[in-house]
Amino acid sequence: DTGVSQDPRHKITKRGQNVTFRCDPISEHNRLYWYRQTLGQGPEFLTYFQNEAQLEKSRLLSDRFSAERPKGSFSTLEIQRTEQGDSAMYLCASSLNVREQYFGPGTRLTVT
Amino acid sequence: GIQVEQSPPDLILQEGANSTLRCNFSDSVNNLQWFHQNPWGQLINLFYIPSGTKQNGRLSATTVATERYSLLYISSSQTTDSGVYFCAVVTTGGFKTIFGAGTRLFVKA
Numbered sequence A: 001d002t003g004v005s006q007d008p009r010h011k012i013t014k015r016g017q018n019v020t021f022r023c024d025p026i027s028e029h030n031r032l033y034w035y036r037q038t039l040g041q042g043p044e045f046l047t048y049f050q051n052e053a054q055l056e057k058s059r060l061l062s063d064r065f066s067a068e069r070p071k072g073s074f075s076t077l078e079i080q081r082t083e084q085g086d087s088a089m090y091l092c093a094s095s096l097n098v099r100e101q102y103f104g105p106g107t108r109l110t111v112t
Numbered sequence B: 001g002i003q004v005e006q007s008p009p010d011l012i013l014q015e016g017a018n019s020t021l022r023c024n025f026s027d028s029v030n031n032l033q034w035f036h037q038n039p040w041g042q043l044i045n046l047f048y049i050p051s052g053t054k055q056n057g058r059l060s061a062t063t064v065a066t067e068r069y070s071l072l073y074i075s076s077s078q079t080t081d082s083g084v085y086f087c088a089v090v091t092t093g094g095f096k097t098i099f100g101a102g103t104r105l106f107v108k109a
Helices: none
Strands: A005-007 A010-013 A018-023 A032-038 A044-050 A053-057 A065-070 A075-079 A088-095 A107-111 B004-007 B010-014 B019-025 B029-037 B043-048 B052-056 B061-065 B067-072 B082-091 B097-099 B103-108
Touching: A005 A088, A010 A018, A018 A088, A018 A107, A032 A075, A032 A107, A032 B082, A032 B097, A044 A065, A044 B097, A075 A088, B010 B019, B019 B082, B019 B103, B043 B052, B043 B061, B067 B082, B097 B103
Parallel strands: A010 A107, B010 B103
Antiparallel strands: A005 A018, A018 A075, A032 A044, A032 A088, A044 A053, A065 A075, A088 A107, B004 B019, B019 B067, B029 B043, B029 B082, B052 B061, B061 B067, B082 B097, B082 B103
């Protein structure tokens, strides 16, 4: 078990471009979560999957954001037409049912 | 929605001192976790503690669910304890996880 991994670790993109991030959870975990964290703030919940089903989405997740978890394994988070306000750290976590969540190292997005 | 408040927001300690961090939440929760975020942004699990008391080395935590608060105790602090400590709760009946704003701890040598 190597923990939760995220790729890429850093992404710099120009405004208007699309970006996609990947998260690989701990293998036996059935729940996967995405968060966004800006400087000086706590992580903010974006969305949650149980297996392949996306069960809850935050109002923070605008129409430009989409997340998938095909086959209940890895997950992707796509941001279309990026804006400077999307610059943040994007964190992924996984858990086994309602037990503790384990976080990946995050993907730091900078939109120029 | 549920509110999670952490105090103090900032804390400066001399190495070797003890401290208590507090997390108040405004509604019933399914679970509660404490995390330490290191300077590289990695969130490290400290405790999964929806109720009761747990200890791990110099750290311990207590959650009183009926009174809607949790405490994190750090004893004999070390410079490596510096960073941000977050409390996070999962709402009852849902799966949304709410983080507090964190306590920023700096331990001086």
